[in-house]
Amino acid sequence: VKTDRASLTSLKATLSPASNAALISSSISILSGYHIRLLWKESKSGVKTWRQYQADTREEWARHVRETEGWLYAIQSLRNAMTAQTFLASTVLSLVTLITGRMWDILRSASDPWERRLLTVQLASISMTMLFSSYQFLQGVRLMTHAGFLFPVKHDQTVVDNIMRKTASCQWLGLRWMYISIAPIAWVVGGSRAFFVVACLLLQFFRSIDKKPEGLSYEEFQGMNS
Numbered sequence: 339v340k341t342d343r344a345s346l347t348s349l350k351a352t353l354s355p356a357s358n359a360a361l362i363s364s365s366i367s368i369l370s371g372y373h374i375r376l377l378w379k380e381s382k383s384g385v386k387t388w389r390q391y392q393a394d395t396r397e398e399w400a401r402h403v404r405e406t407e408g409w410l411y412a413i414q415s416l417r418n419a420m421t422a423q424t425f426l427a428s429t430v431l432s433l434v435t436l437i438t439g440r441m442w443d444i445l446r447s448a449s450d451p452w453e454r455r456l457l458t459v460q461l462a463s464i465s466m467t468m469l470f471s472s473y474q475f476l477q478g479v480r481l482m483t484h485a486g487f488l489f490p491v492k493h494d495q496t497v498v499d500n501i502m503r504k505t506a507s508c509q510w511l512g513l514r515w516m517y518i519s520i521a522p523i524a525w526v527v528g529g530s531r532a533f534f535v536v537a538c539l540l541l542q543f544f545r546s547i548d549k550k551p552e553g554l555s556y557e558e559f560q561g562m563n564s
């Protein structure tokens with residue numbers, strides 16, 4: 339534990355407190371500013387993002403299942419999606435347990451009050467992002483389980499369509515929080531400079547996956563179901 343703490347301290351000691359604060363605040367501003375702008379684009383400018391395309395597709399899928407009464411196909415598809423999201427939730431929980439245990443050992447052995455506060459903030463940021471991720475995955479599983487029971491019962495209503503739209507949002511949020519958790523992990527391992535670099539890389543990654551999907555024949559799919 340002492341070796342780990344010494345290595346972490348040496349990575350952060352080369353920068354002044356002002357530089358560390360500037361890099362940390364810049365990293366948080368990059369990630370938060372991007373998502374605020376993304377929400378504004380979706381709600382105000384009418385730009386279609388990947389999340390909206392995914393939600394529209396699931397809603398159309400639910401309508402197709404209801405109209406064709408393909409209950410067996412629907413249950414099989416829901417089971418596969420639930421298995422995938424349950425695996426992601428359990429994986430995130432396992433990782434946060436391991437990281438928390440390791441950081442707790444380092445935190446208990448830290449003698450400097452400032453270092454203890456910093457480690458506490460870092461541990462909280464990692465735990466919160468990963469727990470939010472796992473929660474959203476599990477919420478998606480809960481909603482899909484409910485949808486599986488509602489399909490044959492509410493076949494003449496749009497209740498299931500709305501539920502499936504919510505499951506797409508849960509999956510998107512689960513993945514998004516999981517990706518964001520990489521930034522505070524980099525902060526712990528490599529200091530504020532690594533935090534800033536990872537935030538910039540995540541920004542480019544998010545831009546590539548949040549844009550309008552291409553080559554998925556989405557417009558043709560919408561035209562067939564309109």
